[in-house]
Amino acid sequence: MKITRITSHVLQYDLPSELGYSQQYYTRRTAHIVEVETDEGITGWGECFGPGNVAIANRTIVEQVIQPLVLGMNPLDRDVVWHKVYNLLRDHGQKGMPLQSLSGVDIALWDIAGKVAGLPLCQLVGGRHRDRVQAYGYGMMLKRQSTEDHVARFRDEAAMIRDMGFAATKMKVGLGPKDDVKLCAAVRDGVGDEFRFMVDANHCYTTSDAFYVGRALEELDAYWFEEPVAPEDLDGYRELRAGLKVNISGGEAEFNRWGWRQILENRGLDIAQPEVCALGGISEYLRVLALAHAHHTPVVNHVWGSAIAVATNLHLLAAMPPLPGGLFPWEPLLEFDTTDNKFRDNLLTDPLDIQGQVKANGGYVAIPEGPGLGVTPDRDFLKHYAI
The missing domain is CATH 3.20.20.120 (Enolase-like C-terminal domain)
Known part of the structure; x- marks a missing residue:
């Protein structure tokens, strides 16, 4: 089994009313969903932390930095994938956005592993x-x-x-x-x-x-x-x-x-x-x-x-x-x-x-039933709210 493609779905919509916490007010809800595809038709789903423009920047890291490093690798070798990506990005950030981006990919690999094994996460x-x-x-x-x-x-x-x-x-x-x-x-x-x-x-x-x-x-x-x-x-x-x-x-x-x-x-x-x-x-x-x-x-x-x-x-x-x-x-x-x-x-x-x-x-x-995360995103929903 090989990783054939990684796609970032960055979603956004306007909130009904402005919300705030101690650092800022915000008017939009954002989510960054990661999809990892394989040559055997098994797809894994993950998520990267980070709102707004952070999610847009992380999409670039996922698709333009991490994806070229792992294409063709076995998705079941998730610890190998993790350390390869981390070691090659270490000089550019041991914390923050590179780790957020790696997180979404790693979660998707675990989802794939669960589906292959027929076991919930x-x-x-x-x-x-x-x-x-x-x-x-x-x-x-x-x-x-x-x-x-x-x-x-x-x-x-x-x-x-x-x-x-x-x-x-x-x-x-x-x-x-x-x-x-x-x-x-x-x-x-x-x-x-x-x-x-x-x-x-x-x-x-x-x-x-x-x-x-x-x-x-x-x-x-x-x-x-x-x-x-x-x-x-x-x-x-x-x-x-x-x-x-x-x-x-x-x-x-x-x-x-x-x-x-x-x-x-x-x-x-x-x-x-x-x-x-x-x-x-x-x-x-x-x-x-x-x-x-x-x-x-x-x-x-x-x-x-x-x-x-x-x-x-x-x-x-x-x-x-x-x-x-x-x-x-x-x-x-x-x-x-x-x-x-x-x-x-x-x-x-x-x-x-x-x-x-x-x-x-x-x-x-x-706890969700089914293999892996046990959940499946609606692709029409992803398209509707995609940035």
């Missing part, structure tokens, strides 16, 4: 530790409105996400430390005292401001404080973890096993959040997961993008060993973006219907 990587996964719903994005309007909207939206059946919810912050504390208090008020909520700062704080917000989160009993400081600030992460009771999480902006080794040895995370569509694909994710468990650090995958990313993560979460184990082990969660996303809800010939499953099954989502 979760069994291919070790087996199912669980047949279903609880999901948490995130929303409460920033908009161009007053703090008071944010407070009222966040309180109502948090309650709405809870009532949709999700196991927990996550909010954005980024208005500034004092106003952000008001937003967090509103979310706690909206969901009540017993419901878990998490706070995502998207690395907008200095360490001192993160301590200010983090101490308020202790009082509000938040479950985790995500990306409080810049991903490069490993000392800041370590200081926050040592000085705060709230769980410190992060890692979505880190790449490959070498970057993750630094984070984990630094002991700055209570919860690791690797992004499989960015850090190097499934091959590298499995190595990062092993590193995290070697450092006794629980993992909750970062999930962003289309139904391909969601399906990939459902399989990986199903195959994640419990840490540390026991009668009532700590269980991972599926991250689910509750904002408008046609590329997640309408991309597949057989939709995952995550929200419907959550509502019907007490917050739980089933």
Whole structure:
């Protein structure tokens, strides 16, 4: 079997309304789907992390840089493919967009391997530790409105996400430390005292401001404080973890096993959040997961993008060993973006219907059946939304 072609499908549409987080506002939803074809008619699907113009740039890397390196190679030699591409691109970037691009190709190769073996991805990587996964719903994005309007909207939206059946919810912050504390208090008020909520700062704080917000989160009993400081600030992460009771999480902006080794040895995370569509694909994710468990650090995958990313993560979460184990082990969660996303809800010939499953099954989502990822994109849909 040989790889005959790699195609990037970059999709985009205008959102119903502008959304924002601590770094920017955006008006369009983008997804980057990778298709790997073989001479035996078996096709694999993957996804590259990266919105907007980043996805367009990554398409060039996938098709013009990675594809010539791997054409004619056996797609089942996925670790050989991974190291060939990484080693030849090492001089041009050990992190960032080259790794995002490699991630989509690698995921597609695992999809092919599952189809050849007749096994779902979760069994291919070790087996199912669980047949279903609880999901948490995130929303409460920033908009161009007053703090008071944010407070009222966040309180109502948090309650709405809870009532949709999700196991927990996550909010954005980024208005500034004092106003952000008001937003967090509103979310706690909206969901009540017993419901878990998490706070995502998207690395907008200095360490001192993160301590200010983090101490308020202790009082509000938040479950985790995500990306409080810049991903490069490993000392800041370590200081926050040592000085705060709230769980410190992060890692979505880190790449490959070498970057993750630094984070984990630094002991700055209570919860690791690797992004499989960015850090190097499934091959590298499995190595990062092993590193995290070697450092006794629980993992909750970062999930962003289309139904391909969601399906990939459902399989990986199903195959994640419990840490540390026991009668009532700590269980991972599926991250689910509750904002408008046609590329997640309408991309597949057989939709995952995550929200419907959550509502019907007490917050739980089933693992896709079928070989590989167990999902197939609708080609008419790909054509309709292609850039």
